Structures are given as structure tokens and as C-alpha cells.
Amino acid sequence: MKRMLGVTTVLALGLLATQAQAVKKGDPMRGQELSATCVACHGPDGNSPVPEFPRIAGQYADYMVQAMKAYKTGERNNPIMAGIVASLSERDMEDLAAFFSQQKGDLYNLRLK
Ligand code: HEC
Numbered sequence: 270m271k272r273m274l275g276v277t278t279v280l281a282l283g284l285l286a287t288q289a290q291a292v293k294k295g296d297p298m299r300g301q302e303l304s305a306t307c308v309a310c311h312g313p314d315g316n317s318p319v320p321e322f323p324r325i326a327g328q329y330a331d332y333m334v335q336a337m338k339a340y341k342t343g344e345r346n347n348p349i350m351a352g353i354v355a356s357l358s359e360r361d362m363e364d365l366a367a368f369f370s371q372q373k374g375d376l377y378n379l380r381l382k
Pocket of ligand 1: 303304306307308309311321322323324325332333334336337345346347349350366
């Protein structure tokens with residue numbers, strides 16, 4: 270019985286590790302290259318100085334990917350962002366989100382609290 274528990278624990282930990290890796294998708298280096306088109310509005314590192322453009326520095330990557338997909342499908346209706354995401358692939362979105370989520374900003378600081 271003890272051995273069974275041990276095997277189950279190892280399997281469970283393995284599963285958790287796989288899931289943790291699956292969540293960490295996106296290449297921030299490539300995202301930084303792609304971000305040239307975003308910075309005019311969202312600021313160089315996603316810390317937009319103007320309230321019209323949301324700050325995305327330190328935002329959760331998953332959230333940003335969902336937001337970008339929603340602009341693409343029209344579920345989230347914004348003509349500016351719809352035009353921006355039209356040419357982005359899913360991988361582009363994941364890489365961009367990985368980059369901006371790693372930038373320091375108010376949202377990032379909130380996560381540390
Ligand atoms: C011309 C200005 C402009 C550019 C360029 C631009 N955005 Fe945006 N972005 C906006 C505006 C305005 C909004 C808010 C739209 C709304 O109200 O939903 C927004 C919203 C977003 C959101 C949702 C933020 C939130 O808090 O929900 C994300 C994520 C985002 N943009 C990512 C990007 C990325 C990545 C790029 C570059 C590929 C980019 N944007 C380029 C203007 C821009």
C-alpha cells in the first residue's frame with residue numbers, strides 16, 4: 270500500500286510538471302522582436318503613459334493571449350486591436366504575451382504583493 274502511494278505521488282508530480290511546462294509557452298525573445306508594432310501605443314515595455322492604451326507590462330500571458338484571440342474573433346470589439354491582431358498567428362500572440370508579461374510595471378508589482 271505504501272508503495273502504491275509512492276508510485277501515485279511520482280505520477281502526480283510528473284503530471285504537474287508537464288502541466289507547468291505547458292503553461293510556460295511562448296518565446297519572449299521573439300516576442301520582443303514582434304513588439305515593435307505594439308510599443309507606439311502600449312509603450313516600449315508595455316507601460317503606456319496614456320490612459321487610452323492599456324498597460325500590458327506584467328500582465329498575465331494567458332490573459333493577453335485570450336484578449337488577442339477575442340479581438341481576432343470579434344468577441345472583443347475594438348477596431349484598433351482587431352487590425353493589429355489580424356496578421357498575428359497564435360504563436361506570435363504567445364511570444365508577444367511571453368515578452369510583455371515579463372516586463373516590470375504596475376501590474377507586475379501587484380502580482381508580487
Ligand atoms: C494603434 C495603437 C495600438 C497598437 C499599435 C497596439 N495596441 Fe493593443 N490596444 C490598443 C487599445 C486602444 C486597446 C484597448 C482596446 C479595448 O478597449 O479593448 C488595446 C488593448 C490591448 C490588449 C488588451 C489589454 C487588456 O488589459 O485587456 C492587449 C493584450 C494588447 N492590446 C496587445 C497588443 C499587442 C501585443 C500589440 C502589438 C502586436 C498591440 N496591442 C498593438 C491600442 C494598440
